[in-house]
Amino acid sequence: MTSATSQETTLAEARLKSPPASRLTKHYALPGLERERRQFHEFVAVDLAHTTMLVEEGILSVDTGRAILEQLLTIRNMQPSEFPIDARKGSFLLQIESYLFGTIGEDVGGQMHTGRSRIDQGATVRRLYKRNRILDVMDRLNEFQGAIAEQARHHAHTIMPGYTHMQQAQPWVFGHYLLSFSSRLHDSFERLAQAYGRVNRNPLGTVGLAGTSWPLNRARTTELLGFDGQVENSKLGREAFDSADAICALSFIMADLNDLATDLHIWSSTEFGFVECDDSYCGTSSIFPQKKNPVALETIRKAAGPAVMWLSTALATFRAEGTGDQAMRTVSHIDEAMATTEGMLDLFTGVIETLIVHQDRMADSLKGSWWTASNLADVIVRERGLSFRQVHHIVARAVRNCVGQELRPDQLTSARLDEAALETAGIALHLGDAAVREALDPLRFVETRITDGSVGPHQVARLLERAAQERAADQQWASEARSRLKRSQLALDEAVGKLVA
Known part of the structure; x- marks a missing residue:
């Protein structure tokens, strides 16, 4: 097994004539490395799984795999902030490679990258x-x-009050x-x-x-990294x-x-x-x-x-x-x-x-407002057999008349309701004061909501x-x-x- 090389060649140096410009390092390399440092443990996990699979499949020798894995375990035991970074060397994948090169040599450490690209490695991380x-x-x-x-x-x-259009609607x-x-x-x-x-x-x-x-065993790395499946199309x-x-x-x-x-x-x-x-x-x-x-x-x-x-x-x-x-x-x-x-x-x-x-x-x-007007309409429909649209007109006119006379809901009587009914539908309802009061009671309103998902007590218990x-x-x-x-x-x-x- 060869020892660490005395002079490491960076990935960029092998192809590019010039080193990274300071501005490129500042605005591209460093921000990227800081983002990748947050993924420190995921980087090491991918390297461990990939190297293990390479050895198991006979792509790497056991000795080579052991040397790489021992160094990866050393890295895994570090805190992310402890791991040495040199922005000139490139992405975090290359930072880990550089660490391996410095400890076991490029001819050994460089074999970890067999059968993969920074593209699929980074995507996996x-x-x-x-x-x-x-x-x-x-x-x-x-x-x-x-x-x-x-x-x-x-x-x-x-x-509590309920609103639609930010206006008072129902209890x-x-x-x-x-x-x-x-x-x-x-x-x-x-x-x-x-x-x-x-x-x-x-x-x-x-x-x-x-x-x-x-001959990579993708199913094996899927298992070792806890994926539910694999990306099928390369x-x-x-x-x-x-x-x-x-x-x-x-x-x-x-x-x-x-x-x-x-x-x-x-x-x-x-x-x-x-x-x-x-x-x-x-x-x-x-x-x-x-x-x-x-x-x-x-x-x-x-x-x-x-x-x-x-x-x-x-x-x-x-x-x-x-x-x-x-x-x-x-x-x-x-x-x-x-x-x-x-x-x-x-x-x-x-x-x-x-x-x-x-x-x-x-x-x-809820006091002093017409939150339960719709319930009054429902009561009239049930008790008098009129269409809801007819009754909607009647109740709307009753509300308009009371507002114009500065009357509260609790001051709406059966007689005043009949006045509105005569004005809009030409009929008298004779509902009775007690029925009008009960129809306008907020508590009674809530108690009588029975449809699935409504505010009625049994439905709220079911929703809970x-x-x-x-x-x-x-x-x-x-x-x-x-x-x-x-x-x-x-x-x-x-x-x-x-x-x-």
Whole structure:
């Protein structure tokens, strides 16, 4: 076995006459290396699996493989910040090669790259990194779901106003409102799980474009790296549409967070006063002594703004290049998207766990307004057999007359309702004052909602149970995915251990 060479030739020097310009190093090499340093453990895992497979298939000798694997294990035990980097040498793949050259020589260390390209090697590293980060986001999403569910359970009977067009519509239940986001977030989890499935395919062995003449065992590296399958067509080894798929799922999560944060932000204003963020998630004003600003909600809404462009930016990166320009087939902003989504889920979990809900204020807001007018219409249809459109006119006129006379809903009598009926339909209803009062009662409104998914008590209880089942399924999915990755890691460690023993 040859010792380390005295003078290493960089990859660029073998073909290019000039070393990298300082500006190229500053704006291209260094940013790329910092991004790849975050994928340190994934780089080493790919090298370990590829080298193990080469030895098992007889492509590398056992002695050569052992020498390489021993050095890779040394690297794996380092902290990413400890690993020596020289930007002049190129990408992280070349940094690891350089380390090997310095310890066991280029003639030995250089054999690790047999049967692969930086194209499929880098794509494999990125897929490993993305799948691990997706699981991190899933964990935060499940924690957030738990906080939502606890608040929904606590407020399963908390009546509040409901709005359409930002105008008073019908009585609502705060727990029911929160459960609507539980359902949305479960859908977002499923989108992320589907994206994970497309990310978790092994491109190693597709090489640069057309495959290789070396008898690689792609199924073996798929097993050792914990992939669910492999990229079948070698042309697609470098494609990054799986990143666009993942970033799309992340965008949906940020849209969910934005909508919830926007509602809570509005409802925490003095004019509404329905909810209040705990002081620990608020800030103050430098000029207005009375201010308590919900800065956590503002932070989440601000972070959600750029998320609407994540997918379009990814697709725009691919656009107009055809499929031949491999250099553009990356989605570099996915790292930031992952970090943003995970961070905002974590922040919002704290907001929800400590959220103050002013139930009395919600209930008081239902007084003096016509929130239950639609229920009055339904009662008239059932009791008098008129069409809903006829009754809609009657109730709308009754509301108009009362508003014009500055009368509250509790001052609407059966006689006043008959006046409106005569004006619009030429009939009297004779519904009775007690029936009118009951029809306009917000509590009674909620109690009488019976359709699946409605705000009725039994339906809210059913939605709570459904949300718990969906959350349990999501948690189990993430747990099983991590268990599969742990088993593949053990298989890789065992395979490496046999070769270096």
